[in-house]
Amino acid sequence: MGAGAKHRLVFVDRLLATLVHLRHGATHDVLACLFGVDRSTITRAIGEVRPLPAERGCTVSPDVRLRTLAEVVDHLGAGDKTGIVDGTEIRVRRPAAGRKDRDKFISGKSKQNAVKSMVLTDGDGRVLFCSPTKPASCADITHARQSGLVKLLADGPAVEILADAGYQGLGAQSGGRVVTPPHRKFKKNAPHWYEETHERQRKAHSSRRIRVEHGIAHLKNWRPLARYLGRREHMSDIVQAVAGLLSHQQTADLTPARQIRTPSPAAILDVSLPTMHELVRGCSVTGGVVGVLAGYGWGDLSG
Numbered sequence: 001m002g003a004g005a006k007h008r009l010v011f012v013d014r015l016l017a018t019l020v021h022l023r024h025g026a027t028h029d030v031l032a033c034l035f036g037v038d039r040s041t042i043t044r045a046i047g048e049v050r051p052l053p054a055e056r057g058c059t060v061s062p063d064v065r066l067r068t069l070a071e072v073v074d075h076l077g078a079g080d081k082t083g084i085v086d087g088t089e090i091r092v093r094r095p096a097a098g099r100k101d102r103d104k105f106i107s108g109k110s111k112q113n114a115v116k117s118m119v120l121t122d123g124d125g126r127v128l129f130c131s132p133t134k135p136a137s138c139a140d141i142t143h144a145r146q147s148g149l150v151k152l153l154a155d156g157p158a159v160e161i162l163a164d165a166g167y168q169g170l171g172a173q174s175g176g177r178v179v180t181p182p183h184r185k186f187k188k189n190a191p192h193w194y195e196e197t198h199e200r201q202r203k204a205h206s207s208r209r210i211r212v213e214h215g216i217a218h219l220k221n222w223r224p225l226a227r228y229l230g231r232r233e234h235m236s237d238i239v240q241a242v243a244g245l246l247s248h249q250q251t252a253d254l255t256p257a258r259q260i261r262t263p264s265p266a267a268i269l270d271v272s273l274p275t276m277h278e279l280v281r282g283c284s285v286t287g288g289v290v291g292v293l294a295g296y297g298w299g300d301l302s303g
Contacts, residue, residue, distance in 0.1 A: 008037050008041055009035060009037060009041060009042075009045050013035060013045075014045035014046075014048070014049050015049055017031050017035060017042055017045055017046060017049075018045065018046050018049040018050055018053075019245075021046055021224075022050070022222060022224060022238065022241060022242055022245070023222055023223065024223050025223030025224045025226075025228075025229075028042045028043050028046070050234070050237050050238070050241055051237050051241075053240075053241040053244045053245055054236075054237040054238075054240040054241040054244065055067070055240075056244045057071075057244060058127055058128050058129060058130075058243055058244055058247035059244070059247045059248040059250075059251045060075065060126070060128065060247070060251065061251060062251065065244075066128055066129060068129075069120075069129055069131070069147060069148060069149060069152060070148075070152055070156075072120055072128045072129045073149075073152045073153065073156045073157065073159060074156065074157065075128070076122070076128075076157075076159045076161075077156060077157025077158065077159045078157070081122055081123060081159070082122070082123045082159075082160045082161075082162060082208075083120055083121070083122060083123075083128065083159060083160070083161045083162070084120070084121050084122070084123065084125075084161070084162045084163075084208075084209045084211055084212035084215075085118060085119070085120050085144065085149070085161055085162070085163050085167065085178075085212070086118075086119055086140075086163070086164060086209075086212045086213070086216065087116050087117070087118050087119070087140040087143060087166065088116070088117055088119055088216045088219070088220075089107055089109070089110060089114040089115070089116050089136050090114055090115050090116075090117065090133070090224075090225050090226075090227070090228055090235065090239070091110075091112055091113065091114045091226075091227040091228070092105065092113055092114060092115055092227075092228050092229075092232050092235065093113065093228075093229055093230075093232070094113040095113070095232075101135075103137070104135040104137045105135045105136055105137065105232075106136065106137060107136035107137065108136075108137060108139075109136075110136075112136075113136070114136035115133040115134065115135060115136055115232060115235050116133060116134050116135070116136050116138055116140075116143060117130050117131055117132070117133050117134075117239045118130070118131040118140070118143050118144060118147060118149075119131075119212065119215060119216055119219070119243075120161075121211060121212045121215040122211075123208075123211060124211060125211035125212065125214040125215040125218075126215065126247065126250050126251075126254075127215050127218070127219065127243050127246055127247045127250065128247070129243070130219070130239045130240050130242075130243035131143070131147050132236035132239075132240070133232075133235045133236045133239055134146075139166070140164075140166035140167055141166060141167050141168075141169060141170060144167060144170060145170075149161075149170075150170055150173050150174050150178075153174040153175070153177040153178065154173065154174050154175050154177075158177065159177055160177060160179060161174075161177055161178045161179065162179050162205070162208055162209040162212075163178050163179065163180050163209070164180065164181065164209065165180060165181050167180050168180045168181075168183060179205070180205075181201070181202050181205045181206070182198060182201045182202060182205070184198060218246055218250075219239075219242060219243065219246060222242045222246070224238050224242070225238070225239065225242060
């Protein structure tokens with residue numbers, strides 16, 4: 001018991017390094033220079049802290065978090081709310097030559113190496129769920145089936161999920177719960193009246209589901225989700241950690257100040273507080289941490 005090197009970074013420093021890495025995509029070398037430690041220390045700290053916000057799930061109210069797709073479906077059904085689903089691609093580094101299944105990361109849409117995540121928001125564009133990533137060659141409809149969304153909708157409460165044309169076919173499999181744009185019946189020589197009707201229906205559907213694009217845009221403001229240059233194996237944790245942090249910020253922005261109970265960073269990450277000795281040793285960066293945590297809606301360290 002107790003074997004291994006002790007942390008040179010206190011808990012607050014490790015948390016701050018992880019947040020900066022997730023928000024701005026700063027490399028481990030840069031963070032090591034900022035904190036005055038070795039690169040391996042930063043790598044270890046980020047590797048330990050990053051899964052914690054990923055496991056928190058998405059915050060929909062100060063005391064409710066959604067961690068699984070089943071909880072999201074139940075939440076939408078209980079509140080009689082509309083959900084919106086869409087897939088988003090994140091560019092990653094190309095696998096090395098000769099590696100098995102090297103081509104499966106090539107997107108059929110962008111023709112670039114990427115991974116794909118399924119994003120589910122409510123009607124206002126607030127992020128409710130981000131799935132673990134899949135190689136970009138996986139179709140949106142296949143991703144939805146493999147994640148279990150179709151079965152949850154077919155067997156669960158009556159909810160409405162808006163989707164784009166990439167999910168056409170799920171409506172019949174989910175009992176009409178997935179609503180996609182109207183299928184075009186005439187490919188050639190369509191009547192004039194049909195063109196007008198089809199275009200009006202398509203625009204009406206697009207206007208209803210545009211909010212998911214806003215939610216994805218907020219996710220892409222986090223640098224690693226615009227383009228990630230690290231190891232692809234970490235992408236699932238990164239996507240879900242960013243979704244959890246973003247949803248917490250969105251909830252804090254929409255909740256009246258008197259209803260917000262500011263938790264401590266350790267309560268948010270479900271880990272124990274650092275010792276007083278650690279906080280004293282880390283007092284030189286505590287002031288900077290207060291500002292960063294406040295920017296994410298996490299309050300101050302005295303919570």
